[in-house]
Every structure is written in structure tokens, then in C-alpha cells.
Amino acid sequence: MDLARAEEIVSGRCFLCHGMNGESSTSLYPRLAGQHYQYIAKQLADFRSGRRQSETMKSMADELSDDEMLALGVYFETKPAVSSPVDDAELAAVGRFVFFRGNEYSGVAACASCHGDKAYGTAQLPRLAGQGAKYVENQLKSFNSRARTNDNAVMHSIASRLSELEIKAVANFISTLK
Structure with missing residues (x-):
């Protein structure tokens, strides 16, 4: 290599x-x-x-x-990943909840169930920890609209169940993970 x-x-x-x-x-x-x-x-x-x-x-x-x-x-x-500072603690708290527990009322699975508790992902699923909030928002919206179809089809179902608040909250929380 x-x-x-x-x-x-x-x-x-x-x-x-x-x-x-x-x-x-x-x-x-x-x-x-x-x-x-x-x-x-x-x-x-x-x-x-x-x-x-x-x-x-x-x-x-x-x-x-x-x-x-x-x-x-x-x-x-091999490059060290960084995270973003918390800019809205209450929004990040909602995101933390959805990331670890999902939303049983709307059928949203916990992000951690696939991406891991530290959001480090796998060889098949992306590392989310420290990812930019706006980028995560855009990708979730792309999965929801089916503009992004190259990856795990499960994300289409999950993204379609997320509210705008949940999208922003999860993206905000993910951006703060190290």
C-alpha cells in the first residue's frame, strides 16, 4: 500500500x-x-x-x-479525529437520548445499536463520532428522501421516522463525541 x-x-x-x-x-x-x-x-x-x-x-x-x-x-x-464543542446542551441532551435509546413511540432505533456506544462504526457502517452536525443533518435528510441509496437500506426507514428536532439533536450530539 x-x-x-x-x-x-x-x-x-x-x-x-x-x-x-x-x-x-x-x-x-x-x-x-x-x-x-x-x-x-x-x-x-x-x-x-x-x-x-x-x-x-x-x-x-x-x-x-x-x-x-x-x-x-x-x-x-490513521489521522486523529476531533469533535466539536457543545453549543446547545439541551439540544445535545435530546440527541443523546435518541442516540442511545431511540424513540419507541415513532419506531426510531437507537443509533448506538448499529454505530456503537462510542459511534465509532464498523468497516461497513461509518464512524459518526465528531462528524460535523450539518453534514449529519444533510445525510439523514438524503436517506429520508432516498437521494442516498448506496448504503444500508435500514437508514431509509430510520431517517423517515425522525422529526426535524430529532435530526438536529442527534446531529448536534454526534458532533460532540470524541
Whole structure:
């Protein structure tokens, strides 16, 4: 695995949105630091194939080999992840509740049941801990509207049951996790 090549790719294109260490320039883009390398490689492959929609990311992934995608995944996985400070403690408390317990009245499963108590995810499910709140909100809305279809179909059902308050609260809480 050529990590020097991965760093070259990051410094040539990825850093503009995701930063050299996977800490995005804005909450609109995902933080990649600490993300599982297999998950990153899969997302890049999905962008390249068109399974995941983004013209910008498709054009970036089109030029990458499978080995480069894996190397980029390893590169970002080894970078330290950071979190955001709590900006609304009450909203974060609602998010914490939904993250750990779900909402039995609307049928929302606890996020922790799949993504883990620390929100570190797995090779198949993304690390959520420290992810930007706005990015998480946007992804939940994309799952709900079926604009995002490349990943776990369970997320369509979950996202469709979340209220606007729950989306904002969960996103806020997730962003504070380390």
C-alpha cells in the first residue's frame, strides 16, 4: 500500500474540502479523520460507479485505482479525529437520548445499536463520532428522501421516522463525541 501516493493525492485534491488530516473545511463536508479505511474505500468506489451521487466526488474518484482508494482510506483512518464543542446542551441532551435509546413511540432505533456506544462504526457502517452536525443533518435528510441509496437500506426507514428536532439533536450530539 502506497501511503506516500495517498498523501500526494490528498495534497493535490482532497485537502481542499477534507483538509490534509481529514478535518473538513466546513461542516458541509464529512470529516474523514479516524474513519474506517474500508468504509472510505467503499464510498469512493460508490462515487466512481455512480451508486452514490455527487458530480464533484465522481470526478475525483474516476481517476483513482482501487489500490489508491484503499491507501486513501488507510491514510485518513490513521489521522486523529476531533469533535466539536457543545453549543446547545439541551439540544445535545435530546440527541443523546435518541442516540442511545431511540424513540419507541415513532419506531426510531437507537443509533448506538448499529454505530456503537462510542459511534465509532464498523468497516461497513461509518464512524459518526465528531462528524460535523450539518453534514449529519444533510445525510439523514438524503436517506429520508432516498437521494442516498448506496448504503444500508435500514437508514431509509430510520431517517423517515425522525422529526426535524430529532435530526438536529442527534446531529448536534454526534458532533460532540470524541
